[in-house]
Amino acid sequence: MSFIVSLLNWCSQHILPVLWGVVALGVVVLLHEFGHFIVAKLRGIRVEVFSIGFPPKIWGFTRGGTEYRISLLFVGGYVKLAGMEFEEGADPRSVKDGFYASGVGTKLAVCACGPLMNLLSAFVIYSFLYFAGLPVPANMERTVIGSVLENSPAEKAGLIPGDRVLSVNGTRVDRWEEVTKSIVYSTTPAVDLEFERRGERLVKRIVPESDNKLKLKLIGIMPSDFVSVEVLKDSVAEASGVKSGDFVIGANGETIYSGEQLVKIIKSHEGKKVRLALLRKGESVTATVVPRHNTKLGFPAIGIVVSPVMLMSDLEANGLVVYLHRDPFTWIARNVSEMYSTLKGLAMRAVSPRGLAGPIGIIQIMSYSMKAGLMQFLYVMAFISVNLAVINMLPIPVLDGGHIVTALVEWVRRRPLSVKTMTVVQNIFMAILVALMVLVLANDVLRNWGESISHIIRGSTAGTPTPAAEKKP
Numbered sequence: 001m002s003f004i005v006s007l008l009n010w011c012s013q014h015i016l017p018v019l020w021g022v023v024a025l026g027v028v029v030l031l032h033e034f035g036h037f038i039v040a041k042l043r044g045i046r047v048e049v050f051s052i053g054f055p056p057k058i059w060g061f062t063r064g065g066t067e068y069r070i071s072l073l074f075v076g077g078y079v080k081l082a083g084m085e086f087e088e089g090a091d092p093r094s095v096k097d098g099f100y101a102s103g104v105g106t107k108l109a110v111c112a113c114g115p116l117m118n119l120l121s122a123f124v125i126y127s128f129l130y131f132a133g134l135p136v137p138a139n140m141e142r143t144v145i146g147s148v149l150e151n152s153p154a155e156k157a158g159l160i161p162g163d164r165v166l167s168v169n170g171t172r173v174d175r176w177e178e179v180t181k182s183i184v185y186s187t188t189p190a191v192d193l194e195f196e197r198r199g200e201r202l203v204k205r206i207v208p209e210s211d212n213k214l215k216l217k218l219i220g221i222m223p224s225d226f227v228s229v230e231v232l233k234d235s236v237a238e239a240s241g242v243k244s245g246d247f248v249i250g251a252n253g254e255t256i257y258s259g260e261q262l263v264k265i266i267k268s269h270e271g272k273k274v275r276l277a278l279l280r281k282g283e284s285v286t287a288t289v290v291p292r293h294n295t296k297l298g299f300p301a302i303g304i305v306v307s308p309v310m311l312m313s314d315l316e317a318n319g320l321v322v323y324l325h326r327d328p329f330t331w332i333a334r335n336v337s338e339m340y341s342t343l344k345g346l347a348m349r350a351v352s353p354r355g356l357a358g359p360i361g362i363i364q365i366m367s368y369s370m371k372a373g374l375m376q377f378l379y380v381m382a383f384i385s386v387n388l389a390v391i392n393m394l395p396i397p398v399l400d401g402g403h404i405v406t407a408l409v410e411w412v413r414r415r416p417l418s419v420k421t422m423t424v425v426q427n428i429f430m431a432i433l434v435a436l437m438v439l440v441l442a443n444d445v446l447r448n449w450g451e452s453i454s455h456i457i458r459g460s461t462a463g464t465p466t467p468a469a470e471k472k473p
Contacts, residue, residue: 021366022075024377026053028118028385029076032392035117036110037079041066043106046082046097053077075363081110091419100416107407111400115389119332122389125382126328133323134375137226137315140176141322144224145195146257152220157204159195159221161257166201167194176223181338183208184216185345191219224257226320228307235303240289242304243280247318250277259306266291270300279318312373335386343394361440397429 030052037050046065051057053071060069071077083098093100099107139146143165148155165173168182169192183191190207208217227248231237248256251265252275266274270291278285291300315321326334362384369380393401410416 018363018367020370020377021363024366024381025362025384026074026076028121028381028388031117031121031385032114032388033077033079035113035115036081039110039113040079040081040099043102043109044097045099045102045106045110047079048082049078049080051077051079093416104407104411108404111403111407114400115392118385118389118392122332122335122382122385123328125378125385126326126331129331129375129379129382130325130327132375133325134379135312135316135321135323135373137312138320138322139224139226141174141324142224143173143176143179144257145221146224147222147260149220149222152218153206153209154220157193157206157219159193159204160197161224161261162255163195163197165193165195165221168192179221179223181341183219185341186217187345187348193219222258225259226310226315227256227259227262228310228314229304230307232303232305236289236292237287237302237304240302241285241287242276242278242289242302245280245314246285247279247320248276249279251275262306266302267299274302279320282318312376331382332386335383336390339387339390396433397425398433402429 033050037047040047048065049067049069051060051069051071052074053069054073054075054077056072058070058072060067062068081099083092083095083100085092092098095101099110102110145154145159145161145163145165147161148159165179167173168179169186169188171182173179173182186208190205192203192205194201194203196202206219208219210216211218229237229242229246229248230244231242231246248262250256251262252269254265256262266289270293272290274289274291276287276289278287289302291302293299294301312321366377366380366384369376392399393404395401395405397403397406406417406422
């Protein structure tokens, strides 16, 4: 019985959030396709197929000239409009009730209503979050540095925990997300970081380094963190009154910004008193501990483990959450601006394509947000919905924006583009789109299983020395 309970708990923690992520991505894509579908129907364009999910087909029926399907792979769906595919020797404009045989106004409406449906659904979600409030960890609404990575550009520049970042390259930053994105999207070799330390304003010019995994520009700083601890049985911490779930906010009068900082203080005070300032269910508590040498660890300890994951409910219970009440227009404008910055960064090679997420990455993000809570899940769903709208409105053939541009060009020319031109253009950009899809899917695979794949490859060629292997001591 205990095995079944453990299995159910494991499934609820790991499998269920992933399934919710798949469903959420499917709903976002399906809403987009429904926008095309409903306008096409209203404007008299024949819809050949409306599918919930992607093949293989599970079940379906035909009504009003449209085949409605339910397919196995529920990561969205698709709509197939009559007279929309150019092939060598075939002109879809000859299909009277098809897409390309319709007027320019109808084409614009059909193409635009997919992205508009995504924006509308995002607006509805953001409106709900505006009234309900989006809970966000308070440390992410600040720009205080919690830790500086060893040998990083930031450490070499002299930054320390507790410094508060004020601006990056002259642009003011108020949230940690803005700090990160200002560095990642920077198009200059170095960034000018203005920060405050004990009331004094300082500026450092720092040259970012590239992250090996995502190829993103980083300087090696992390935000201030909330340090929640688990207490080991029969330990110094337990005897001193520290309890599991407590948040350590200070040690010997020093503000704690990260778990690493707390560990360093404990290691450096063997046999000496360390007065801990704690938060316990919203109340301030103190405890005095004396670190003792731990033979198993090889250094002084008090018997606590820093919790790697904190629930939003625990943060809320201790007043460590800020509720954002931003209007939906601000949210959508912010999302569009972020997408523009990403595309600009890609175009100027300030951002590597290796940082792009594909379907697997998006599902993972949604599943993580589901673990964080319903509000975070809804926010990510709205965010991805806006991103989908922006991407589809790019003026690239085979995307909605490309169809809109084509319709406008033909309207200005007063005559359609040739079948050969349309066929060549669509084939070229379809190949590019497929290549991009393969790229982002490969990013997902390498990001999650790259090391395992590397180990397998190395294991299969263990007899062949490599330069990297020869350099190892």
